[in-house]
Amino acid sequence: MPVTIRRFQLADFDGVDALWTACFPDDPPHNRAAVAIPQKLAFQPDLFWVAEDEARIVGSIMAGYDGHRGWLYSVAVLPVAQRGGLGSRLVRTAEQALQALGCSKVNLQVRDTNEAVAAFYARLGYAQEPRISMGRRLTP
Secondary structure (H helix, E strand, O other): OOOEEEEOOHHHHHHHHHHHHHHOOOOOHHHOHHHHHHHHHHOOHHHEEEEEEOOEEEEEEEEEEOOOOEEEEEEEEOHHHOOOOHHHHHHHHHHHHHHHOOOOOEEOOOOOOOHHHHHHHHHOOOOOOOOOOOOOOOOO
């Protein structure tokens, strides 16, 4: 049975939480599922997908669009399911949805130490841009 990509449902929460814990063990608390998923469900919930294999969540991706640029977030594939094209399928799913909304450019961020993930995105046509990524937490 092939892996199915579909929109996130509340029943997927525990599976996504386990996925993110496996894929993003060093993420700060504000990126954890308990915080990020409710925030996503409150804004553009249709831009959140999971990959399911025999009732098990093996991948996820969230996207956002502000009317100017699109963004990809929390692209995750369980290590045992990596290198089989699932990550590419998730990214293409989000790109198609963003394009249907009128989005003409998609941005994403990769930690500068994560060379394998940067190489993955390069294979999908993403290029490093001469930018400085800056951020400021508005809540503690």
